Structure formats: structure tokens, C-alpha cells
Amino acid sequence: MDIKNADFTSIFNVASLQNRHLVDLHWFTLAICVLIAFVVTGLLIAVIAKFRTPENDDGSEPRQIQGNIRLEIIWTAIPLLIVTVLGVLTAIVMLVVNPPVGNKQPDVVVIGHQWWWEYRYPKLGVTTANEFYLPVGKNTLFEFRSADVVHSFWVIAFGQKMDAIPGHPTNMWVHPIKTGKFLGTCSEYCGAQHGLMRIIANVVPQEEFDTWIEKQRAVPEQPTDPAAVRGKELFNSATCVECHRVAGNEDAQALIGPDLTHIAQRETLGTGVLANNTENLKKWMQNPQTFKPGVNMPKMRLTDEEAQDIAVYLESLK
Amino acid sequence: MTGGTIHTHKPVNWLAEVPEYQGILSWLTSIDHKQLGILYILSAFGFLVVGALMGLTIRLQLMFPMSHVVSQEVYNQIFTMHGTTMVFFVGMPLLFGFAVYLTPLMIGARDMAFPRLNSFGYWVYLFGAIMLFFSFLSGGAPAAGWFAYPPLSEKGYLFNNGQNYWALSLFVTGIGSVATGVNLIVTILTMRAPGMTLKRVPLFVWMILMDGFLVVFSLPALNAALVMILFDRTLNTKFFDATVGGSPLLWQHFFWFFGHPEVYILILPGWGAISEVIPVFSRKLLFGAGVMAASTVAITFLSFGVWVHHMFAAGLGFAPLYIFAVTSLLIAVPTGIKVWSWLATMWGGKLRFTVAMLHAMAFLIQFTIGGLSGVAFAVIPLDWQLTDSYFVVAHFHYVLVGGMLFSLISGVYYWYPKVTGRMMSETLGKWQFWLMVFGFNGTFFVMHILGVLGMPRRVWTYPLGMPGWAELNFFSSCWSFVLVASMLLFLYNLVWSFYHGKIAGPNPWNAWTLEWLADSPPIGENFERVPVVRSRRPLWDLQFGSGGDGEHHA
Known part of the structure; x- marks a missing residue:
């Protein structure tokens, strides 16, 4: 499913304080790397331009140089210096971004x-x-x-x-x-x-988050619409409840598949593969394998009416 | 060196006319390092075609968003087999082919130290490779990726036989690799020509020696892990099952303890080839050969201490991660030294832009890009962003295709005349070279950007509307056809030149190492007589009397 209202996906689209540090370090490292790549490419181009064998070459061999210790020390020392700087920055950013957790309880x-x-x-x-x-x-x-x-x-x-x-x-x-x-x-x-x-x-x-939490905590109301009531019965008698949980429905307490307590609040089905609406939910239940081949949810043998009723029930879980 | 009285037959100058090599049986039963080397290389190229076609299938599937060229089940098998094939059945035999063919010739020996072990290594490899491909017929190829992380690779999650074939096949191949590694070490340490001290071996041989140590010390870790996963799958042991006290992380440590040295196993012979090609076509001694050799030793040691950088996102805590960040950064220094030395070798030379040299120069740029993107993984915070994304896919293809494959193709153009007695077509070669440069960079460069835009690796497909994903994937897929076409053109050149190439003679490039003293193709015992070696370049000494080690500049 094409999720159109999402933010631009790129590691350079900074959405967290941690990523701000990562991106700063990223630009710094990238600049060094691009510089080195340009130096190497530039030298190679210079070599190609300067030292091609001339047309009227006499066949003699050029001067045979074994090495140059000063040059070799320089091109060992400069990279060492660069990686030392990168190494120090690595430690700083690591500790800033992911300080030790200790015994803190996760949020x-x-x-x-x-x-x-x-x-x-x-x-x-x-x-x-x-x-x-x-x-x-x-x-x-x-x-x-x-x-x-x-x-x-x-x-x-x-x-x-x-x-x-x-x-x-x-x-x-x-x-x-x-x-x-x-x-x-x-x-x-x-x-x-x-x-x-x-x-x-x-x-x-924060306020919107608190509201969302409140809604998540609330137990959804029991269905009253006749289709939804039938749907709930089917949901409880078919194998749905072997895997799924719905708060307030004591038959549906399994924790194998996704918790469906407030499924109607979600935007998508099947972990982002389908827009969440009654029609898609019905199709999904009838054969999830068409949308997500290999998914652990089996093809439910439901008639159109049955699937429709269950979909109505689930879509009432706000 | 031709026409001596020792010969019982007249000298030949084409591989197809060598009397000892007539008939299939001579190849099936051979313990000649030259025949085994050729078999290794031809097998590698055969599997290269298979692996490339699997790669092309991956690109076809990803060409458009939400497409369905192959099912996700087949796709997962194909990328698993693509990676496994390219690493174990293309990369390894290609480098072993170069190693066992060239090492005895370059050190003035008649054969490998253990010719039968050499033959064992090859046939065991081929048997392992065929066994893995047989899994397609047995109900499904492996589908856990080339590093096969458990629990996914356990039978609870992948219950067909493919994963068992995978473990068995790599185990068998791994035994052959260790045997060949031992053989190479012993050959180099004990069978060098008189006067050839370890300081005078060609850089290629030095790299192969280090490669031998890498193989012998790293592959056993993989073999041990393969036995454990095989036991888990078939005997219900629980090595990697966290629910009863096993540890999935244990596999990751074992695998990458092998897996990172493996990267250097694959690239070292390429570096060796480049270290022969660049001097000869610059007409200069390799710049700083001693430092080059020492930096290879440093890399060999360090490469055993960097494996955790494949696991930086596995939440191992600050100290263990940071140690490996330091070693991973350090290994960039000796690697950089090599690039500077190659450039300095060309500086002040008389360059000849043969196809071999063109590949070597493209290698320099592409390998530098691959090395620099590798630095991004040593800097742990960047690794957290980029690991397991398409940036990684770009990185290792720059190292293994832009680096290893380009350098070994350079080596093929360079040594083909020695092996077959004929020159490869330079015209076809130049077409192939440019197609390959554009095909390779077109396919893989944009993957860096895909990674930055958040595309994870190994995805079967991706949704519409992700920014840039569809366009960049389409671009990459288009160029992948050019890349595969260039590989086929290369293989065509191999065949065409075998029948139509110019007769080469013993030393067509006017090169300086011992293999160029032998006939092309070399006679059964390689040499009738080996001169006493007095420098890194014995043939220079033969030509000029002395000066093979050049003049020293402080």
C-alpha cells in the first residue's frame, strides 16, 4: 500500500535528536571520504595524462625507484590521524546517542x-x-x-x-x-x-499522545449492530480467537497474532500492505496469502456474508 | 629455454597441442597444478554465469515496485544462492585457480608440494557445488541468505532440505579449501627456487601465502558452525535455540569470525595480480614493495579482529562494539598504503594501456570507493544508519566486483598468454572493459543512494511511492543488463582468443617474474632449469645483469 501522508524517508531527514548527531558525523565522514576519493582519482588522471608511453619511445626503461621512506611515512601517518579522529568521534557519538541503560524500565x-x-x-x-x-x-x-x-x-x-x-x-x-x-x-x-x-x-x-493512550486503554463497547453481533459470534467460533486478542471479549485472549482490540483505529492492515477498511479486511480474511504470500494467517474458509459480518465487527472496535 | 634435449616431444606453443593434456581422462585424473588451475578457473566462470543470471533475476524483480516476476519464495532462494554461489563457487575457485596455477611457476617449482591434495581440493569443491545446486531438485534451495542466521535457518522456520544441503555443501567445500590453503603455505615455504628468499618472492606469491594462513585459520570456524547447524536441524541439538539456552548470537560470532577474513581471502589474490600488472605496464619496480608486504601481514592479523563490525546493530554494549570499531578503522590504514603504492608505481613510469592495465586502473578507483564506504561501517553510528540497507549491497559489490573481479580479470588478460600460448583480443577486451565499467557502476553506484533513502537489503519488493526507490531501482536494473552482457563478452573473448589469438611466446609483456621464463604454455615440469634468483625481478637481472631491486631513495 502506498502510504501518502508519510514524511520523506531518508537518513538525512532528521526526526530525532539522536539522528541529528548521526547526521552531523555522517557529513563529516562523507566529506573526508569524498576528498580522499577525489585525491586518488585526480592522481590517477594526472598519471594517465603525464606518463603514457610517448609515440617515439626509444624502448628504454624508466628510472627504477625502490621506494621513498619519507613518502611512505606520510601516507601511513595521515590516514592514521584521520582514523584516530574518526575513532574519537565514534566513541563520543555512541555514548551521546545510546548512553548505558542500566536498570531503567523501557517506555x-x-x-x-x-x-x-x-x-x-x-x-x-x-x-x-x-x-x-x-x-x-x-x-x-x-x-x-x-x-x-x-x-x-x-x-x-x-x-x-x-x-x-x-x-x-x-x-x-x-x-x-x-x-x-x-x-x-x-x-x-x-x-x-x-x-x-x-x-x-x-x-x-504530548496531548495527542495522551488521548491516543486513553483510547487504547479503553475497552471497546460491545457490538449492537446486528451484523457486528453476528460477526463477533463468528469471530469467537471460528479459529480467529486461537491467535488474536480483543480486550473485553473474554473468548479472544490469544497472543499469537496481532492484538485486534482497537484495530479500527489503524490506518493499514497486514503490517502496511492494505488500507484499513471493511472491504479490504474482508478480502484479507478470506485469503491473506494473496496480499502477503507466506503469512502465518491461514486462508479462512468464510463465505462472503460471514467475512462481511466479521469485518463489520472488527471495524467497530474503535 | 625451448628446444632442449630433455624434451621427448617437440615444444608446443598452444595449450590445445600439449600432448599430456589430450583427452578428457587427462583432465579428470590430472594432478598437474596447471591443469587443476585451469579447471578451477573454468568452473568459477561457469558458476559466474549462473550467479550473474541469478543476480539479473533479482534486478528484474526489483525493476518495478510491487512487481511479481518471481514469487517471494523463489526470490529468497535466488538471492541466497546468488550470494553463496558468488562467494564460495566463484570467488574461492577463481582465487584458488590463480593461486595453484601461478604459485609454483612464480617461485620456480615444478608443482605444488602436495599434488594429490591439490586435486582433492578441486574435486571436493566441484562436488560440493553440484551438491548445493542439486537442492533445487530436492524440493527447494536454501533460503536463509548467504549468512544463514538462525533461528531462521533452523528447521522450525525453513523445513525443506535446502538448508541441509547448504550446510553440507559448504562443509565439504570448506574441507577442500583448508587442504588447498595448507598446500599453498607449504609450497611457498619450502619449494622456492635457489636464492629466492621470502623477501624476493613476487608480491602475488606473498599475498597468496597470507591468503593461505587466512584460509587455514578462518574456515574451520565456519566448518564448526556448519556442523552445529546441521546437528540442530537433523539431530535436534539446540546450539542456536534461545528458548532452551542456546544462542543465535553464537552463530553470528562463528560465522563472521570466518566471514570477515573471507573478504580478505577473496581480495588478496586480486591485490597480488594488480601488484604484478601495474609494475609491468608502468615499466617500473613496485613502489615500496617491503611496506606493501608488511601491510599485507598487518591486514592478515587485523582481519581476525574485526568480525563484530558485522554485528554493530546487535546491541552488544559499548565496550565490545568500540574495540571492534577501532580495529575496523585501523585496517583502513594498511589498505590505504596499497592504493598509494600502486599510484606511486605508475608515477614516473612509461604506461602501456593494455586491457589488463585498464582493468587495474578501474580497480584502483572502484576499490577505493568500496574501501571508503567500508569506513562508514567502522564508524559505528554510521553503521547503525546504513547496515543491512542497500548501502551495504553497494559497498560489498564495489569491493568484490569492482575490486576482486576487475583485478582478477586484469590478471586473466595478463596471464592468458602464459596459460594458453595465445594473446587475448585487445579489441574485444576494450569493448568488454568499457561495457563492464559502465555496467558495473551503473548497476551498483545508485544502491548507495537507495540505502540512504532507507531501502533495506533482501526485500522481495517495495511499495509504490517511496521517494526515489522506483526510479533508482529501474536505473540500476537497466545497467545490470549491460554488466551481464560485458561478462558474456569476456567469456566470448576467452574462447575466441583461444583459437584466433596471436601466438604469444614465453614473455609477450617483457615481464620480470619467473613464470615468464617458462614456455607458453609451460612444459610439464614447468622449467628445464631455474636460474639462481638474486632480486625481486629475476628476468630483469637476466636482461641487464643486475638492478632487479632498483635504486633506493631515502
Whole structure:
């Protein structure tokens, strides 16, 4: 799905304080590298222009020079100096960007699954999937875990990426400095749908974030619309509840697939592959494999009417 | 050196007429390092075509957003096989081919120290390669990427046999590689011509010696890891299963402990070739040969201490990461020394722009770009931005195609007359060279930008509307056709020149190392008589009486 309202995806589109430091270091390193590349290219061009064998060459051999110790010391010392400077800057930026975490509790726990993302806000008691929110101007501590294979979390405009490795929780700080919708994709090859395991980060003002949290905490109202009531029954009697959770629906408490408690609030389905609306949700349930081949959700054997009812139920979960 | 009385047959000047090489059986049963070298190189080129076509399939799939040229299942198998093939079945045999063909000739020996082990290495490699490709027929090729991170490569996530074939095949090939590595070390240490001290071996041989050590000390780490993953998959051990106390990170450490030296294993023979080609076509002694040799030793040591830079985004904590940032930065210094030495060799020379030399000069620029983009991965904060993106794909193709492949193709143009007795076509060669320069840079340069724009590697497809992704991918895919065409033209040149090339004679380039003293193609025992070596350039001494080591300037 083409997400049109997203911010420009580039590591130079600085959306976090951390990425500001990374980008500064990036320009500095890039300038040095471009300079060296120009020097080497320039020297090669000069050599080609100056030392081609002349037309009327007498066949004699040029002067045979073994080496030049002074020159060799210079071209060892200057690179050494450059890498020393880069080494010092590396240490400074590393410590500024990712200071030691100690025993701090993370603000957001991200769990990579094949092929979707689970987001938990342990301090706020919220669990959601695939689209998450951050308040602007607040340094947020992330923790990454994996439920299956190695994934890597990379919101491009936040700069850094961090792997999610089974049995090895990792951390990263993100201090968003501008609001907007920022995209990313899983960056460690994780199997069939690696390329469509998208990340959608919404950075919003604090008040808006608080409102979002409130909504996430609220238990959705029980359906009253007859189609939605039928949908809920079907949802609970079909195999949906073997994997999915919906708060307030005591039959649906499984934690294998994405939490669907407030699915109607999300913009996309299938981790960013489809726009979220009743029609797409219905098609998705009838055969998710057409949109995301290899996805772990099986093809549900639902009639059009059944799928429609379940879709209406889920789309009522605001 | 021709026409001696020792010959029982008249000297020949074309490979196809060598009496010992007549008939298939002579090739299948050969323990001659020259035949085995040719077999290695031809096999490598065969797999290069296969690997390039897989690469082309990847480019076709990525040419347009949300396209469906191949299914994601096939795509994942293809990029896995592309990487595995290019590293293990193109890169390794290509360098071993050069190494086993040239090393004995360049040090004045009759053959490798262990000719049968040499033959074992080749056939085991070919067997391993065929076994891996057989997996396509067994229900699916491996699909966990060329570094096969568990748990994805465990049977819980990839349950077809492909991954087992992958582990077994690389294990078998790896045994052959270690055998060849040992063979090269022993040959170089014990079989040099009289007077050829280690300070006087050609730079190519010096690089191969270091390469031998790299192979012998790094491949066992891979082999051990392959046995573990194979046991995990077939005997239910739990080496890499975090749920019961195993560790997926353990694999990453094992793999990259092999994987980073592997990069230098692949590039060292290329550097060696360049260090022979540039002096000969500049008509000068290699500048700072001693420092060049010493910097290679430094790289060999350092390359065993940089592997964690492949894991900078794995959250290992400040201290372990930083140590490896320092070593990774340091390794840039000896690498830089080489580039300056090659440039200084050309300075003040009389340059001859043969096709071999053109490739060497393109190598210099492309390898420098690949080296500089590598510095970006040593600076850890930049690594956090760029790792696992298309920037990495650009980086290692600049090193391995722009660097290794260009330098070894340069070597093919340079040594082809020695191997076959005929010159390669310079006209076809120049066409091939320019097509390859544009094809290669057109395909891979834009990938740097794709990485900066956030495109992760190994994605089957990408959505519409990502800024620049569609345009840059389209651009890259178009040039990839030119790149593949240039490779095919190169292979065509190999065949055409074999039948129509000018007869070369022993020393067509007026070069200075011992292999040019032998006939082209060399006789079975390589040399009838080897002169006492008194400098780095024995043939210069033969021509001028002395001065092979040049004059010294403080």
C-alpha cells in the first residue's frame, strides 16, 4: 500500500535528536571520504595524462625507484590521524546517542514477529500492533525482543536501527524532534515476508499522545449492530480467537497474532500492505496469502456474508 | 629455454597441442597444478554465469515496485544462492585457480608440494557445488541468505532440505579449501627456487601465502558452525535455540569470525595480480614493495579482529562494539598504503594501456570507493544508519566486483598468454572493459543512494511511492543488463582468443617474474632449469645483469 501522508524517508531527514548527531558525523565522514576519493582519482588522471608511453619511445626503461621512506611515512601517518579522529568521534557519538541503560524500565517494548510488530507500553499498560505513537520532545527508551527469528527495527528518519534477537533483549533511545508519520521496514532478513514487514511510527504532540493512550486503554463497547453481533459470534467460533486478542471479549485472549482490540483505529492492515477498511479486511480474511504470500494467517474458509459480518465487527472496535 | 634435449616431444606453443593434456581422462585424473588451475578457473566462470543470471533475476524483480516476476519464495532462494554461489563457487575457485596455477611457476617449482591434495581440493569443491545446486531438485534451495542466521535457518522456520544441503555443501567445500590453503603455505615455504628468499618472492606469491594462513585459520570456524547447524536441524541439538539456552548470537560470532577474513581471502589474490600488472605496464619496480608486504601481514592479523563490525546493530554494549570499531578503522590504514603504492608505481613510469592495465586502473578507483564506504561501517553510528540497507549491497559489490573481479580479470588478460600460448583480443577486451565499467557502476553506484533513502537489503519488493526507490531501482536494473552482457563478452573473448589469438611466446609483456621464463604454455615440469634468483625481478637481472631491486631513495 502506498502510504501518502508519510514524511520523506531518508537518513538525512532528521526526526530525532539522536539522528541529528548521526547526521552531523555522517557529513563529516562523507566529506573526508569524498576528498580522499577525489585525491586518488585526480592522481590517477594526472598519471594517465603525464606518463603514457610517448609515440617515439626509444624502448628504454624508466628510472627504477625502490621506494621513498619519507613518502611512505606520510601516507601511513595521515590516514592514521584521520582514523584516530574518526575513532574519537565514534566513541563520543555512541555514548551521546545510546548512553548505558542500566536498570531503567523501557517506555516501549517492540517485539518482532514473522511478519509483524507488537508494541507494548509497559508503563502505560497498552499493547498494540504495527502502528505506534510517540510523543514529540521526549526521550523514549525502546527495548527490542523477538518472538521467533532475528528482525531489525529501523525507522529511517530516526537514524539508528537495532536488531531484535531471540534471548537477547536490546535497547535504543529515540528522542523525536518533529511530528509526522515516519516509515521503516524490517532490516534483518527474516523469511518470506521480510520485505513487507513495514514499520509505521506516528510522532504526535504530548496531548495527542495522551488521548491516543486513553483510547487504547479503553475497552471497546460491545457490538449492537446486528451484523457486528453476528460477526463477533463468528469471530469467537471460528479459529480467529486461537491467535488474536480483543480486550473485553473474554473468548479472544490469544497472543499469537496481532492484538485486534482497537484495530479500527489503524490506518493499514497486514503490517502496511492494505488500507484499513471493511472491504479490504474482508478480502484479507478470506485469503491473506494473496496480499502477503507466506503469512502465518491461514486462508479462512468464510463465505462472503460471514467475512462481511466479521469485518463489520472488527471495524467497530474503535 | 625451448628446444632442449630433455624434451621427448617437440615444444608446443598452444595449450590445445600439449600432448599430456589430450583427452578428457587427462583432465579428470590430472594432478598437474596447471591443469587443476585451469579447471578451477573454468568452473568459477561457469558458476559466474549462473550467479550473474541469478543476480539479473533479482534486478528484474526489483525493476518495478510491487512487481511479481518471481514469487517471494523463489526470490529468497535466488538471492541466497546468488550470494553463496558468488562467494564460495566463484570467488574461492577463481582465487584458488590463480593461486595453484601461478604459485609454483612464480617461485620456480615444478608443482605444488602436495599434488594429490591439490586435486582433492578441486574435486571436493566441484562436488560440493553440484551438491548445493542439486537442492533445487530436492524440493527447494536454501533460503536463509548467504549468512544463514538462525533461528531462521533452523528447521522450525525453513523445513525443506535446502538448508541441509547448504550446510553440507559448504562443509565439504570448506574441507577442500583448508587442504588447498595448507598446500599453498607449504609450497611457498619450502619449494622456492635457489636464492629466492621470502623477501624476493613476487608480491602475488606473498599475498597468496597470507591468503593461505587466512584460509587455514578462518574456515574451520565456519566448518564448526556448519556442523552445529546441521546437528540442530537433523539431530535436534539446540546450539542456536534461545528458548532452551542456546544462542543465535553464537552463530553470528562463528560465522563472521570466518566471514570477515573471507573478504580478505577473496581480495588478496586480486591485490597480488594488480601488484604484478601495474609494475609491468608502468615499466617500473613496485613502489615500496617491503611496506606493501608488511601491510599485507598487518591486514592478515587485523582481519581476525574485526568480525563484530558485522554485528554493530546487535546491541552488544559499548565496550565490545568500540574495540571492534577501532580495529575496523585501523585496517583502513594498511589498505590505504596499497592504493598509494600502486599510484606511486605508475608515477614516473612509461604506461602501456593494455586491457589488463585498464582493468587495474578501474580497480584502483572502484576499490577505493568500496574501501571508503567500508569506513562508514567502522564508524559505528554510521553503521547503525546504513547496515543491512542497500548501502551495504553497494559497498560489498564495489569491493568484490569492482575490486576482486576487475583485478582478477586484469590478471586473466595478463596471464592468458602464459596459460594458453595465445594473446587475448585487445579489441574485444576494450569493448568488454568499457561495457563492464559502465555496467558495473551503473548497476551498483545508485544502491548507495537507495540505502540512504532507507531501502533495506533482501526485500522481495517495495511499495509504490517511496521517494526515489522506483526510479533508482529501474536505473540500476537497466545497467545490470549491460554488466551481464560485458561478462558474456569476456567469456566470448576467452574462447575466441583461444583459437584466433596471436601466438604469444614465453614473455609477450617483457615481464620480470619467473613464470615468464617458462614456455607458453609451460612444459610439464614447468622449467628445464631455474636460474639462481638474486632480486625481486629475476628476468630483469637476466636482461641487464643486475638492478632487479632498483635504486633506493631515502
